[in-house]
Amino acid sequence: MEKDFKNIWQKNKINIGKIKNNLKAFINKLVNSIWFIIILGILLLAKTIFFYQNTIAQSESLPFITIIGSFSFIAVIVCFLCVLPNRLRGTLGIIIDFLISILLFFDNCYYTYSNNVLSIAQITNIQYGEEILSTLPMLIELKHILYFIDIIIIVILLLTKVIKISKKEKKNRKELISKCLIGIIGIIIFLHNRSKICGKR
Numbered sequence: 001m002e003k004d005f006k007n008i009w010q011k012n013k014i015n016i017g018k019i020k021n022n023l024k025a026f027i028n029k030l031v032n033s034i035w036f037i038i039i040l041g042i043l044l045l046a047k048t049i050f051f052y053q054n055t056i057a058q059s060e061s062l063p064f065i066t067i068i069g070s071f072s073f074i075a076v077i078v079c080f081l082c083v084l085p086n087r088l089r090g091t092l093g094i095i096i097d098f099l100i101s102i103l104l105f106f107d108n109c110y111y112t113y114s115n116n117v118l119s120i121a122q123i124t125n126i127q128y129g130e131e132i133l134s135t136l137p138m139l140i141e142l143k144h145i146l147y148f149i150d151i152i153i154i155v156i157l158l159l160t161k162v163i164k165i166s167k168k169e170k171k172n173r174k175e176l177i178s179k180c181l182i183g184i185i186g187i188i189i190f191l192h193n194r195s196k197i198c199g200k201r
Contacts, residue, residue, distance in 0.1 A: 021026055031163045034082045034178065037093045041078035043150050044100055045071060050146060051104045055111040075185075082182040090165040098151050105147045109139040 030036055048070045052062050077096060081089050111117055158161045 010148070014043060028163055028166075031090060032086055032166045034089075037078055039080045039088060040093050040097050040150075041074050044074050044077075044097060047104055047147055048074070051108055053106055054143075055117060063144070079182045079185055080186075084176075087165050087167045094151070094154060101147045101151060105144055108144065108147075112139050 030039075033110065049067065050063075052066065056062070080097070081093050106116060152165075158165075
């Protein structure tokens with residue numbers, strides 16, 4: 001009986017080990033592909049919508065054009081990153097995700113404090129900068145962790161060596177065609193947005 005129990009336990013340990021190895025291999029394959037950047041882009045769009053829902057969309061309905069504008073901006077970043085070499089792509093993707101998340105978080109806090117959205121011109125010259133920093137602990141809410149939850153998970157996985165961003169990637173015709181198409185889509189979106197901005201002036 002004891003021997004049977006040991007055999008069952010040993011088999012279960014082997015199966016759990018297999019599942020863990022397969023899961024680790026799948027996550028690493030995902031992280032070292034363009035799908036990782038696409039997922040980061042989707043998460044950034046979700047964070048942006050979350051930001052709008054916590055700020056300007058509280059008092060008025062969120063215009064559809066604002067969502068489209070945010071989507072276009074993130075799509076251009078994703079397309080640009082996808083054509084880069086693997087390690088540079090992954091590293092830059094995480095850095096951009098972190099920087100935009102920080103910007104959204106501080107903008108959210110600024111809106112809570114002043115009921116206004118922080119503009120680009122105000123970032124380096126905030127009238128109430130010191131006051132906001134002193135009241136920051138009171139402005140932070142538990143839901144604000146959603147701006148950083150993906151980054152926290154990625155950092156933990158990197159530190160525990162569950163995932164590793166490889167220097168080299170396997171190149172094939174399908175991958176090269178995909179990168180070219182993504183690059184072309186990025187250029188088209190960028191030029192379209194630029195023409196719209198120039199048309200408004």
